[in-house]
Amino acid sequence: MGPDAAAQHADDSITTDVGLLRIDHVGVAVADLDAAIEFYARVFGMTCVHIEENPEQGVREAMMRVGPTPEGGCVQLLAPLTPESAIAKFLDRSGPGVQQVAYTVRDVEVAAAALRERGMRLLYDAPRRGTAGSRINFVHPKDAGGVLVELVEPA
Numbered sequence: 108m109g110p111d112a113a114a115q116h117a118d119d120s121i122t123t124d125v126g127l128l129r130i131d132h133v134g135v136a137v138a139d140l141d142a143a144i145e146f147y148a149r150v151f152g153m154t155c156v157h158i159e160e161n162p163e164q165g166v167r168e169a170m171m172r173v174g175p176t177p178e179g180g181c182v183q184l185l186a187p188l189t190p191e192s193a194i195a196k197f198l199d200r201s202g203p204g205v206q207q208v209a210y211t212v213r214d215v216e217v218a219a220a221a222l223r224e225r226g227m228r229l230l231y232d233a234p235r236r237g238t239a240g241s242r243i244n245f246v247h248p249k250d251a252g253g254v255l256v257e258l259v260e261p262a
Contacts, residue, residue, distance in 0.1 A: 123217065126217055127210045128211040131180065131209040131210055131211040131259045132170065133205060133207070133208055134185055135182055136194050136203055136204060136206040137184050137203050138186065138187075138203060140167050140168070140184055143169070144169050147171045155169050156170050158170075160188060161236070161238070164193070164235075164237075165188050165191070165195070166185045166188055167185075167186045167187075168183055169183070170182075170183055170238060207256070207257050209256070210258060210259065211259050212258045212259065213260070215259070218244075219234070222246060226250070229245065230247060237259060238259075239261075242259075243257055243259055245258070
């Protein structure tokens with residue numbers, strides 16, 4: 108099957124648009140949020156545009172803007188609030204580093220339904236609260252080539 112036939116075949120099986128709009132952010136697990144903010148600002152010239160604690164997700168997080176405008180996207184720095192949090196477990200298992208890739212979607216529930224239709228497992232049955240009041244869900248990394256994929260519907 109040639110590339111055109113493969114693309115046509117893929118299009119035939121898709122009934123619902125996932126609604127990906129852009130890369131929203133790349134999540135990076137860090138042990139010390141304040142030290143990481145300082146590092147990314149000093150070394151890469153990123154600007155911290157948002158900091159919050161999200162007890163439901165077990166993280167203290169900072170959004171570091173890449174470039175002078177929001178269109179450049181962000182690096183999300185994630186530090187554990189508790190030793191039981193998913194980020195603490197990630198750090199114990201893998202050390203600091205890239206933990207997720209997040210995509211902005213029009214509607215997180217529509218995106219989740221479309222991905223389930225394609226055989227993907229999502230971590231939550233219903234969206235949860237993410238950064239700055241966004242609604243989020245995650246695609247299981249075993250279904251996404253080893254990458255934890257976050258779907259973000261901005262507030």
